[in-house]
Amino acid sequence: EVQLVESGGGLVQPGRSLKLSCAASGFTFSDYAMAWVRQAPKKGLEWVATIIYDGSSTYYRDSVKGRFTISRDNAKSTLYLQMDSLRSEDTATYYCARHSTPFDYWGQGVMVTVSS
Amino acid sequence: DIQMTQSPASLSASLGETVTIECLASEDIYSNLAWYQQKPGKSPQLLIYYANSLNDGVPSRFSGSGSGTQYSLKINSLQSEDVSIYFCQQNYDSPFTFGSGTKLEIK
Numbered sequence: 001e002v003q004l005v006e007s008g009g010g011l012v013q014p015g016r017s018l019k020l021s022c023a024a025s026g027f028t029f030s031d032y033a034m035a036w037v038r039q040a041p042k043k044g045l046e047w048v049a050t051i052i053y054d055g056s057s058t059y060y061r062d063s064v065k066g067r068f069t070i071s072r073d074n075a076k077s078t079l080y081l082q083m084d085s086l087r088s089e090d091t092a093t094y095y096c097a098r099h100s101t102p103f104d105y106w107g108q109g110v111m112v113t114v115s116s
Numbered sequence: 117d118i119q120m121t122q123s124p125a126s127l128s129a130s131l132g133e134t135v136t137i138e139c140l141a142s143e144d145i146y147s148n149l150a151w152y153q154q155k156p157g158k159s160p161q162l163l164i165y166y167a168n169s170l171n172d173g174v175p176s177r178f179s180g181s182g183s184g185t186q187y188s189l190k191i192n193s194l195q196s197e198d199v200s201i202y203f204c205q206q207n208y209d210s211p212f213t214f215g216s217g218t219k220l221e222i223k
Contacts, residue, residue: 045217105162
């Protein structure tokens with residue numbers, strides 16, 4: 001059974017940093033691209049970033065380029081999202097998803113709140 | 117960026133009815149279109165991919181159709197467990213954009 005379990009969320013002040021993790025199991029992690037998708041409270045879904053299977057290429061939405069870094073450790077079957085210079089508009093539930101074109105498996109999500 | 121215009125924003129129907137949700141892309145996405153179901157308080161679940169392929173385990177009362185810029189999701193014989201928000205999403209080009217969602221309720 002495919003499982004994706006996010007961790008690392010919480011309350012953080014504007015301008016500070018936070019790192020999310022996503023532990024994957026039930027499939028060969030190193031065979032798949034992975035992504036982060038977020039959902040602001042009571043809002044729609046917004047793709048954030050994707051990393052290909054071996055980590056050699058990454059893709060970001062414009063609003064997070066230069067502030068967020070997606071990475072992976074295939075030996076640990078874990079996906080990461082380093083979020084720097086956080087803004088209030090980054091407040092959302094962040095989902096880890098397997099990016100098998102489409103997003104075919106999702107984690108339960110982790111809440112990130114950016115507020116002073 | 118490819119814009120995804122989804123309609124209606126909300127929908128109320130009776131048990132057993134058939135409902136249709138539409139999604140319009142701002143340019144041709146060559147059937148790279150997925151539909152997701154998000155139940156209250158849960159993460160999204162994949163229903164349909166490549167416009168008309170049913171994901172494993174999804175009931176056959178769900179179906180997808182369309183091509184080019186116009187796509188639709190049809191739900192036959194509406195069940196109480198279908199109460200959800202439904203999103204379309206294009207996988208043709210980055211950024212991978214979603215529709216704004218359709219909230220489906222039972223009358």
